[in-house]
Amino acid sequence: xxxxxxxxxxxxxxxxxxxxxxxxxxxxxxxxxxxxxxxxxxxxxxxxxxxxxxxxxxxxxxxxxxxxxxxxxx
Amino acid sequence: xxxxxxxxxxxxxxxxxxxxxxxxxxxxxxxxxxxxxxxxxxxxxxxxxxxxxxxxxxxxxxxxxxxxxxxxxxxxxxxxxxxxxxxxxxxxxxxxxxxxxxxxxxxxxxxxxxxxxxxxxxxxxxxxxxxxxxxxxxxxxxxxxxxxxxxxxxxxxxxxxxxxxxxxxxxxxxxxxxxxxxxxxxxxxxxxxxxxxxxxxxxxxxxxxxxxxxxxxxxxxxxxxxxxxxxxxxxxxxxxxxxxxxxxxxxxxxxxxxxxxxxxxxxxxxxxxxxxxxxxxxxxxxxxxxxxxxxxxxxxxxxxxxxxxxxxxxxxxxxxxxxxxxxxxxxxxxxxxxxxxxxxxxxxxxxxxxxxxxxxxxxxxxxxxxxxxxxxxxxxxxxxxxxxxxxxxxxxxxxxxxxxxxxxxxxxxxxxxxxxxxxxxxxxx
Numbered sequence: 001x002x003x004x005x006x007x008x009x010x011x012x013x014x015x016x017x018x019x020x021x022x023x024x025x026x027x028x029x030x031x032x033x034x035x036x037x038x039x040x041x042x043x044x045x046x047x048x049x050x051x052x053x054x055x056x057x058x059x060x061x062x063x064x065x066x067x068x069x070x071x072x073x074x
Numbered sequence: 075x076x077x078x079x080x081x082x083x084x085x086x087x088x089x090x091x092x093x094x095x096x097x098x099x100x101x102x103x104x105x106x107x108x109x110x111x112x113x114x115x116x117x118x119x120x121x122x123x124x125x126x127x128x129x130x131x132x133x134x135x136x137x138x139x140x141x142x143x144x145x146x147x148x149x150x151x152x153x154x155x156x157x158x159x160x161x162x163x164x165x166x167x168x169x170x171x172x173x174x175x176x177x178x179x180x181x182x183x184x185x186x187x188x189x190x191x192x193x194x195x196x197x198x199x200x201x202x203x204x205x206x207x208x209x210x211x212x213x214x215x216x217x218x219x220x221x222x223x224x225x226x227x228x229x230x231x232x233x234x235x236x237x238x239x240x241x242x243x244x245x246x247x248x249x250x251x252x253x254x255x256x257x258x259x260x261x262x263x264x265x266x267x268x269x270x271x272x273x274x275x276x277x278x279x280x281x282x283x284x285x286x287x288x289x290x291x292x293x294x295x296x297x298x299x300x301x302x303x304x305x306x307x308x309x310x311x312x313x314x315x316x317x318x319x320x321x322x323x324x325x326x327x328x329x330x331x332x333x334x335x336x337x338x339x340x341x342x343x344x345x346x347x348x349x350x351x352x353x354x355x356x357x358x359x360x361x362x363x364x365x366x367x368x369x370x371x372x373x374x375x376x377x378x379x380x381x382x383x384x385x386x387x388x389x390x391x392x393x394x395x396x397x398x399x400x401x402x403x404x405x406x407x408x409x410x411x412x413x414x415x416x417x418x419x420x421x422x423x424x425x426x427x428x429x430x431x432x433x434x435x436x437x438x439x440x441x442x443x444x445x446x447x448x449x450x451x452x453x454x455x456x457x458x459x460x461x462x463x464x465x466x467x468x469x470x471x472x473x474x475x476x477x478x479x480x481x482x483x484x485x486x487x488x489x490x491x492x493x494x495x496x497x498x499x500x501x502x503x
Binding site: 002003004024025026027028029059060062063065066067069070 | 403404431433449451452478479481485486489490492493494
C-alpha cells in the first residue's frame with residue numbers, strides 16, 4: 001500500500017471518531033507509534049483507543065489538538 | 075554603484091574581501107600585489123617563533139573533474155624572522171594606508187609571550203590583530219593553535235592577555251575542530267575579543283595512494299594530519315558563522331572564512347552574519363585576480379537589489395536560521411517534473427526508488443512518449459530528485475497548501491504533554 005493510502009486510512013478513522021462526538025483526550029507515543037485515546041460523554045460515556053502508525057497521521061492528530069488548544073486560548 | 079567599504083570592529087577596509095592568513099599572505103611582495111589586484115585587506119601569515127616546514131605540504135581532493143574541491147595542508151606558520159615580516163608589513167601599510175593589514179599571531183600560551191609579540195607588532199602599525207587559535211597541525215602539538223582553541227579557558231585567558239596591551243582591535247580566530255564553536259566564541263568575547271573569525275581548517279587526511287600505500291601528502295613515506303579547507307568546507311563554515319551570529323552572548327562582528335570562492339559565497343556569509351570575509355584556497359587555486367570578478371559580481375548584485383551599501387547584507391538571514399524543533403511540520407513541498415525540460419535520464423526515478431519514498435512513476439503519455447510523473451500525495455518533499463536531476467528546470471519543488479495550521483515539533487510535544495496532563499480516566503469511565 002502506498003504511504004498516502006496508509007495515512008488516509010488512519011486519518012479517516014480519526015475523522016470518523018471526531019464526527020461521532022469523540023474528542024481526543026490523550027496521546028501516548030512509543031516505539032510502535034501513537035496510541036490516541038478518544039473519549040465521549042454523550043449519548044453514552046465511552047472511550048476508544050486508536051493506534052496510529054504513520055508519521056502523517058501522528059502529525060495530523062496533534063495538529064488538530066494544537067489548533068483546538070490555540071482556539072481555546074484565543 | 076554600491077559602497078563596498080566595511081568597518082569590522084573598528085578595522086576599516088575598502089571592501090569586504092580580505093586574504094586569510096595563509097601562504098598568499100606570506101610576504102610583502104604578495105600582499106602588495108593582492109592589494110593592487112583589488113583585495114581590501116589581508117591577514118598576514120601567522121607570526122610567531124619562526125618554524126621549519128616540511129617539503130611536500132599541500133594536497134587536494136578532486137571530485138568528478140572538479141579540481142580542488144577540497145584542499146589540505148601541513149604547512150605551519152611563518153618560517154621567517156619576526157623583524158623581516160614587520161619590515162614588510164610596515165612597507166605594505168605605508169604603500170596602502172587605506173587597506174586593512176591585520177597581523178595573525180600565535181605564541182605559546184603565556185602572558186609574557188603574548189605581551190611581547192603584541193607590542194612589537196603594533197609598534198610598526200597594523201590595523202588589527204588576529205589570534206590564531208585554530209591551526210590544527212604542527213603548532214597544536216606544541217600547545218598552540220587548535221590545542222589552545224579547543225580549551226575555552228585558554229582562549230579566554232590568552233585573549234585577556236592580549237587585550238591588556240593591545241591598542242588595535244583583536245579578532246580571535248576559532249577552530250572548527252570542536253563540538254560547539256559558540257562555547258569558544260563566548261569565551262573569546264569574555265576575554266575581550268572585539269571580533270571573531272571562523273573557520274580555521276578542519277583536521278584531515280587528504281587521501282591514501284592505493285598504489286604506493288603512502289598518505290597524501292607524504293614526507294618521505296610518512297604522513298600526518300593536516301588542515302582541510304576549500305569549497306568542500308563551506309557549508310560547515312557557514313553553519314558555524316550562523317551559530318555564532320544568532321548567539322546573543324557572542325554579539326561581536328564576525329569575519330567569515332571557509333571555502334569562499336565566489337561573490338555569491340560572500341553574499342551568503344554576509345547574509346548569515348559576517349561583516350567581512352577572508353579567502354585563501356580560491357586564491358591558491360586561481361590567483362589574486364579572482365577578486366576582480368568577486369568585486370564586479372557583488373557590485374552588480376547590490377545594484378540589482380537596490381542596496382546602497384554592502385553592509386546592508388550583514389545578518390539579514392540570521393533570523394531565518396533556527397532550530398529543527400522550531401520548524402513547521404505542516405509546511406509541505408512536492409516535486410513536479412516539467413516534461414518539456416526533462417531528458418528522461420531516469421535519475422530522479424532511481425534516486426526516489428532506491429533512496430527515498432518511491433513516488434516517481436515511469437509512465438507513457440497519450441502520444442506514446444515515456445514520461446516521469448510524481449505521485450504528489452506520496453512525495454515527502456525531500457528534494458532528492460531535484461538534487462540529482464542534471465537538466466535545468468526539469469524538476470521544481472512546489473509548496474502545497476496543507477490546510478493544517480503551522481505547528482513545530484516543540485509545539486507538538488507541548489500539546490501532547492498538556493493534553494495528557496489534563497486527562498483523567500475517572501472522567502470517562
